[in-house]
């Protein structure tokens with residue numbers, strides 16, 4: 520289940536975050552850099568003010584990669600009583616030594632190593648974090664100039680990070696000027712948490728105060744643990760695992776067609792030997808019939824993002840050589856049907872370099888009938904879609 524981390528600067532913002540049901544409060548001074556640290560006295564005061572209502576993380580500042588310096592700062596922040604200490608790992612020959620210097624502290628506090636997607640992150644540090652007893656690792660951006668995590672690392676690259684973290688037993692976090700449309704794209708990668716600051720500040724930018732409405736909007740896009748554990752009949756864990764962003768699916772509204780057209784990518788594809796060992800251009804056209812949530816769509820809760828389709832295609836293609844266009848089309852259809860609101864999908868896969876024009880296949884797949892029947896005539900509640908969804912199936 521993906522949690523929501525909100526970076527706050529003081530008590531007032533912490534109270535907004537708590538009122539908006541975020542999962543982790545992160546203490547940070549955004550005016551002092553990507554991981555700008557608050558004065559330790561303020562951290563201690565905030566820990567007292569939050570009084571155990573939520574787990575708290577704190578950052579150590581954008582420190583030079585000097586093992587003694589980093590260890591001393593982490594010790595100081597940990598002593599302020601936070602649950603997690605986030606430590607930035609900037610490119611340096613001494614990065615692994617810095618991680619090792621923190622190893623003795625891993626028994627006192629949950630350490631999270633932060634790598635930066637815009638600073639050539641070294642995933643080779645992840646096993647070092649694990650060896651040193653770190654609790655988790657996070658991808659963020661170092662330069663906060665409006666470019667987002669996905670500008671620096673394509674969605675097809677992030678699964679490497681989350682997968683390696685999972686295999687090493689590290690909690691994984693993603694952040695970096697994330698915006699609302701990024702959320703449905705990142706949830707399918709199943710990070711343990713998504714971190715936000717800029718998006719919580721509305722139009723004003725990350726160094727101004729957070730805005731309760733902006734926090735609520737992001738919160739509404741990430742299924743909540745407490746809903747999953749409550750009396751609701753909705754299986755939010757399952758929905759989250761499917762990358763589903765909550766919104767009431769109302770079968771009486773009918774469906775809309777969400778499409779991706781003329782999406783051309785280089786793909787390693789083909790059954791002939793001459794097609795092996797290199798890519799050829801393939802065009803994808805996908806149309807998904809998606810249950811409409813409302814007739815007055817206002818934000819990302821109410822839509823099925825075409826980015827999710829494109830990210831899925833990129834990720835499938837990145838897995839390597841595929842023999843058949845038919846198999847590629849099936850993978851894409853299965854990916855799109857993983858969202859429980861998708862009732863039907865057509866996928867056309869067209870090789871562009873084999874003939875005078877395109878050659879390929881078009882398939883149509885529908886959600887299995889028993890799944891469609893499980894959808895309510897009208898879903899109750901603002902964030903309810905009371906259906907237990909099996910793995911997206913074609914019928």
Ligand SMILES: O=C[C@H](O)COP(=O)(O)O
Pocket residue numbers: 524526545547659660663694695696697714715716717718725
């Ligand atoms: O840890 C999360 C960060 O505070 C994210 O900040 P940002 O969304 O402004 O990049």
